[in-house]
Amino acid sequence: MKLSKAPRWFACFYMLVLLLLTTTGCADNIIVLDPKGPIAEQQKDLMLISTILGSSVIVPVLILTAIIVWRYRDRKGRKAKYTPNWEHSTKLEVIWWGIPIAIIAALAVITVRSTYALEPSKPLASEKKQLTIQVTSLDWKWLFQYPEQGIATVNDVKFPEGVPIRFEITADSPMNSFWIPQLGGQMYAMSGMAMTLYLQANQQGEYWGSGANFTGKDFAKMYFNVESTTQEDFEKWVNKVKAESPKLTLEGYKQLAQPAASGVKSFSAFPEGLFEKTVTKYASSHHHGMSSKDMQDMQMKE
Known part of the structure; x- marks a missing residue:
């Protein structure tokens, strides 16, 4: 059975709200995000930075995917430009190759520095005796x-x-x-x-x-x-x-x-x-x- 537009929008909205409530309810149980020591605090920062950098690629891609699917869907009176012979855009190539390369480079630098700083056998600086x-x-x-x-x-x-x-x-x-x-x-x-x-x-x-x-x-x-x-x-x-x-x-x-x-x-x-x-x-x-x-x-x- 094919649903009308209103029920479909309601279903999508309901799933989004349910997902947000579920992930919010689990947040208190993620103890790795509640650090109580210097090592865990640095590791939490590393996870957050990596997540943010990764999301800077994933989120725009997901948004663009939804926009493209909506804009170029098959419908009457479609106004999207039809360019069957299009094959190259230097500007787009720079964007979808340059941004990921920059993010990977940033992650590489962060990973190398964190690997050294968080070496597990490295003594912790402290005035107190270990x-x-x-x-x-x-x-x-x-x-x-x-x-x-x-x-x-x-x-x-x-x-x-x-x-x-x-x-x-x-x-x-x-x-x-x-x-x-x-x-x-x-x-x-x-x-x-x-x-x-x-x-x-x-x-x-x-x-x-x-x-x-x-x-x-x-x-x-x-x-x-x-x-x-x-x-x-x-x-x-x-x-x-x-x-x-x-x-x-x-x-x-x-x-x-x-x-x-x-x-x-x-x-x-x-x-x-x-x-x-x-x-x-x-x-x-x-x-x-x-x-x-x-x-x-x-x-x-x-």
Whole structure:
């Protein structure tokens, strides 16, 4: 059945309104657009700039497509100029080749500068001493070790606000991806490799962390709690873990590494050099962001 003009216009208008309402309702759930740290803020700016530059081509093309379809539609009394022998326009060629080339060049410059500025293993400038947290991806859980504090946790990570965090990331399981969306982009966790990722939270709060790479049956349960606190609260939490939590033994780690989902756990101690042994037992020589001296130190600790 062919609709008249009024119902067709109403249907198009209704679809447009529905689309706007749907995308607006989802905006609050896009946590990557609500950054809480310097890295995530720069990444958000990069996404917005790339979107704007891309839209400067896409939006005019869509508008022109609609205008051309409307203007040159088949109808009685059509006044559009008929030029069957037209084949070239220098002005149009310059427009539809020059503008995309300029945009691609701009994106290239922005990408190169951002790639260097956002290199994940590049330390963050700060007057505060950085905190090292060693991250091990297991089936299907995350183990966090605090080498300076001597404690460990499962699926729960805490750190002070405004302090640069050096995450050293590996896996004792299939490859996964470590991700705290509001603090920065993801970093792969791979067996036999030690990856380095610097992040920082600029304010106190609770954030969401997750594995971003499919690893099997309980992949959906592989998320962890992230909390940025004051320095005083962080030290109280460390002391509480030391006083109330059991120790993680080597045998306990072997059981923890077995494929199974897990809740939040904490340990007052862990085997010395556990992270280093996890990395080096797979005999890989590739380490992103870790110097040869770091790896030699790992070997000496065994």
